[in-house]
Amino acid sequence: xxxxxxxxxxxxxxGVSQSTVSRALRNSPLVNEETRKRVQEIAKELNYKVxxxxxxxxxxxxxxxxxxxxxxxxxxxSLINPFFLSMLGSIxxxxxxxxxxxxxxxxxxxxxxxxxxEDTRKADGIILLGYGDYTDxxxxxxxxxxxxxxxxxxxADVKNLSVVSVGCDNFHGGYQVTEHLIKKNRRNFAFLGGxxxxxxxxxxxxxxxxxxxxxxxxxxxxxxxxxxxxxxxSGYQAVKQLLATKIKFDAICAASDLIAIxxxxxxQEAGYNVPGDIAVxxxxxxxxxxxxxxxxxxxKQNTVLAGELLVDKLxxxxxxxxxxxxxxxxxxxxxxxxxx
Amino acid sequence: xxxxxxxxxxxxxxGVSQSTVSRALRNSPLVNEETRKRVQEIAKELNYKVxxxxxxxxxxxxxxxxxxxxxxxxxxxSLINPFFLSMLGSIxxxxxxxxxxxxxxxxxxxxxxxxxxEDTRKADGIILLGYGDYTDxxxxxxxxxxxxxxxxxxxADVKNLSVVSVGCDNFHGGYQVTEHLIKKNRRNFAFLGGxxxxxxxxxxxxxxxxxxxxxxxxxxxxxxxxxxxxxxxSGYQAVKQLLATKIKFDAICAASDLIAIxxxxxxQEAGYNVPGDIAVxxxxxxxxxxxxxxxxxxxKQNTVLAGELLVDKLxxxxxxxxxxxxxxxxxxxxxxxxxx
DNA sequence: CAATAAACTACATACGTATGCACAATAGAT
DNA sequence: ATCTATTGTGCATACGTATGTAGTTTATTG
Numbered sequence: 001x002x003x004x005x006x007x008x009x010x011x012x013x014x015g016v017s018q019s020t021v022s023r024a025l026r027n028s029p030l031v032n033e034e035t036r037k038r039v040q041e042i043a044k045e046l047n048y049k050v051x052x053x054x055x056x057x058x059x060x061x062x063x064x065x066x067x068x069x070x071x072x073x074x075x076x077x078s079l080i081n082p083f084f085l086s087m088l089g090s091i092x093x094x095x096x097x098x099x100x101x102x103x104x105x106x107x108x109x110x111x112x113x114x115x116x117x118e119d120t121r122k123a124d125g126i127i128l129l130g131y132g133d134y135t136d137x138x139x140x141x142x143x144x145x146x147x148x149x150x151x152x153x154x155x156a157d158v159k160n161l162s163v164v165s166v167g168c169d170n171f172h173g174g175y176q177v178t179e180h181l182i183k184k185n186r187r188n189f190a191f192l193g194g195x196x197x198x199x200x201x202x203x204x205x206x207x208x209x210x211x212x213x214x215x216x217x218x219x220x221x222x223x224x225x226x227x228x229x230x231x232x233x234s235g236y237q238a239v240k241q242l243l244a245t246k247i248k249f250d251a252i253c254a255a256s257d258l259i260a261i262x263x264x265x266x267x268q269e270a271g272y273n274v275p276g277d278i279a280v281x282x283x284x285x286x287x288x289x290x291x292x293x294x295x296x297x298x299x300k301q302n303t304v305l306a307g308e309l310l311v312d313k314l315x316x317x318x319x320x321x322x323x324x325x326x327x328x329x330x331x332x333x334x335x336x337x338x339x340x
Numbered sequence: 341x342x343x344x345x346x347x348x349x350x351x352x353x354x355g356v357s358q359s360t361v362s363r364a365l366r367n368s369p370l371v372n373e374e375t376r377k378r379v380q381e382i383a384k385e386l387n388y389k390v391x392x393x394x395x396x397x398x399x400x401x402x403x404x405x406x407x408x409x410x411x412x413x414x415x416x417x418s419l420i421n422p423f424f425l426s427m428l429g430s431i432x433x434x435x436x437x438x439x440x441x442x443x444x445x446x447x448x449x450x451x452x453x454x455x456x457x458e459d460t461r462k463a464d465g466i467i468l469l470g471y472g473d474y475t476d477x478x479x480x481x482x483x484x485x486x487x488x489x490x491x492x493x494x495x496a497d498v499k500n501l502s503v504v505s506v507g508c509d510n511f512h513g514g515y516q517v518t519e520h521l522i523k524k525n526r527r528n529f530a531f532l533g534g535x536x537x538x539x540x541x542x543x544x545x546x547x548x549x550x551x552x553x554x555x556x557x558x559x560x561x562x563x564x565x566x567x568x569x570x571x572x573x574s575g576y577q578a579v580k581q582l583l584a585t586k587i588k589f590d591a592i593c594a595a596s597d598l599i600a601i602x603x604x605x606x607x608q609e610a611g612y613n614v615p616g617d618i619a620v621x622x623x624x625x626x627x628x629x630x631x632x633x634x635x636x637x638x639x640k641q642n643t644v645l646a647g648e649l650l651v652d653k654l655x656x657x658x659x660x661x662x663x664x665x666x667x668x669x670x671x672x673x674x675x676x677x678x679x680x
Numbered sequence: 681c682a683a684t685a686a687a688c689t690a691c692a693t694a695c696g697t698a699t700g701c702a703c704a705a706t707a708g709a710t
Numbered sequence: 711a712t713c714t715a716t717t718g719t720g721c722a723t724a725c726g727t728a729t730g731t732a733g734t735t736t737a738t739t740g
Contacts, residue, residue, distance in 0.1 A: 016689070016690085018726090019690065019691080019728075020688085020689060021727095022726095022727060022729080023728085026728080030689085031689080035689085050726090050727075051725085052460040052461055052462045053393045053394075053396040053397040053462070053725085053726080053727095054726035054727040057391070057397055057694095057727075058727045058729085059695090059727085059728070062393070064443075080429045085426075085428075088428070089420045092445075092446055101462065102443065103404075103441055103444075105432075105442070106432055106436050120391060121391050121393050147387075261631055287422060288631050291601050291632050344696095346695095347696070357719065358696090359697095359721080359722095361697095362696095362697060363698085363719090366698080368699095370718070371718070372718060391695090391696050391697070393696080398697045398724080398725055399697085399725085
């Protein structure tokens with residue numbers, strides 16, 4: 001049980017050659033049924049496991065997917081955005097289902113992340129996860145393409161680049177929640193989320209929001225759009241700023257649940273009732289959203305499906321097939337933060 | 341930029357041998373300062389990266405840690421316990437800080453998990469994460485020890501086994517929250533969490549709870565202890581069951597935040613006020629805990645520190661050093677669910 | 681019974697790196 | 711000018727597996 005078993009040890013015990021052992025364990029049709037069974041039994045008996053390093057070195061395939069998780073640059077503390085954490089969970093599951101191991105890596109998005117995993121042969125392909133809202137991002141995508149790295153990414157489609165993305169229909173989601181609020185007879189909307197500065201995802205949500213207003217003959221009041229990053233603190237501050245302007249509003253569309261949570265807190269602290277005075281909707285449907293008070297109405301992104309799509313598409317690319325960018329629909333989850 | 345670079349290519353370009361390249365890149369003192377610089381420059385220029393498989397095969401070290409995450413067996417849906425998700429995040433960070441890659445794997449805790457990662461040389465060591473409350477667990481730990489696998493685990497110490505564990509002081513945590521409630525003049529306590537059936541962690545929390553009661557000359561009413569697993573649904577059902585007994589109580593100690601969240605919901609639905617009529621405390625301090633209504637008072641487990649300790653101790657074991665089981669203190673986080 | 685096919689199995693080698701050992705080159709000492 | 715010490719480099723090999731090719735055995739056929 002001590003020193004490591006190799007295929008030669010199995011071969012010796014089975015009275016065959018090492019190559020036969022290798023073939024037997026990989027179920028090659030070249031070896032006799034009987035021989036194969038015998039070898040496999042002995043292997044199990046001796047608790048032999050194929051050395052993945054040697055195997056990968058020989059086959060040039062690692063059976064591993066790398067997940068690169070980019071942090072929100074503004075979020076310095078050591079908490080991870082719960083939405084991405086949830087994505088991480090579903091990706092882990094999805095890759096396990098496909099028999100792949102998952103290598104998880106946090107990235108400082110500073111240097112060299114682009115070149116690390118597939119080059120070193122530790123992974124067959126890469127999944128990029130995080131808001132792509134920092135400088136340099138496209139440049140690095142281009143470099144990945146140049147190196148012919150297999151990768152897929154989460155998020156809004158990137159224009160003019162042949163990159164496979166999986167994302168949700170942020171425009172539609174923004175439209176959806178806004179429409180819901182309009183049906184609840186709200187008329188004066190604030191929008192919380194970085195539009196000029198932030199991630200493309202937030203911009204799409206905002207544009208969907210605006211479109212819904214237009215389609216219902218409502219005006220967009222740009223003074224009620226406040227930039228915010230995806231933290232509850234940022235949402236809290238945004239609402240404070242908003243209240244200071246004295247402009248009236250009866251609904252808040254937040255670009256993410258975290259922002260919405262902070263917004264609700266600020267609203268309630270100012271003595272207003274949610275949803276009575278001000279309705280709030282979020283975006284993402286993170287786990288916390290159902291436990292807030294009042295429980296939050298939000299546009300759900302299906303992280304389970306997302307994880308599976310990302311893994312499936314990546315594996316398609318790895319095996320040389322084509323793969324298409326895909327947009328998933330969002331689902332409106334109605335709870336109580338917009339009235340009943 | 342296309343076909344893969346090897347150390348031979350670098351050697352050719354630098355006019356030295358492959359072995360010199362290898363040494364230069366690993367900063368061996370055996371190679372001349374000047375030569376080393378030249379080699380490293382050329383390597384960077386050609387975007388050369390050491391093949392980790394070949395390197396690992398040769399050195400028998402992978403530079404990788406495997407994280408095995410066990411699911412709560414009762415939790416079938418595809419959501420991960422947020423506490424463990426948070427641990428996952430901190431472990432990811434901690435191992436990155438040490439320069440190790442992290443291989444994440446979900447386990448069905450059915451067969452063979454014990455033998456996979458270090459045996460195949462994909463990882464230098466293993467971190468076990470999850471409630472250790474299922475049959476077979478100790479048996480598998482014993483097997484890991486037999487195989488001389490390097491591993492550490494999260495959770496309560498395992499008696500009679502020389503296993504390195506990192507956990508929090510569940511007894512003290514249970515004591516702490518109960519004491520807090522007593523100071524708030526609560527006298528009739530319910531405890532929600534599997535004691536006979538559940539995980540050892542829950543049992544420790546319960547015992548701390550009981551000790552606090554005894555130290556304050558209060559009786560333990562065993563009829564007010566309800567088994568529950570760590571989901572909000574389970575907490576919800578437990579309170580329903582409790583209310584049906586008509587026994588009076590003015591405080592609930594939940595064995596986890598998720599249980600507490602479900603409990604609060606049931607209490608509020610029954611028309612009682614939290615904390616006015618019934619105070620509630622949780623355990624863990626998951627992200628959601630600060631967003632509930634009212635915000636939850638709970639015993640915080642320091643996941644960031646836990647992640648670092650787990651990684652540090654594992655790496656100690658890997659490098660042949662001794663490592664000790666360690667209990668971390670819990671911190672009482674006072675919010676509003678116990679009154680002000 | 682010889683010749684050919686069919687079905688297995690063994691031999692040899694390559695994957696890319698790291699390292700013990702031998703060797704070369706330079707410097708210093710006598 | 712010869713010898714030892716010092717420093718730097720190259721040669722050869724091993725890590726453990728997978729696979730092309732050659733070889734052996736048995737069955738099949740003329």
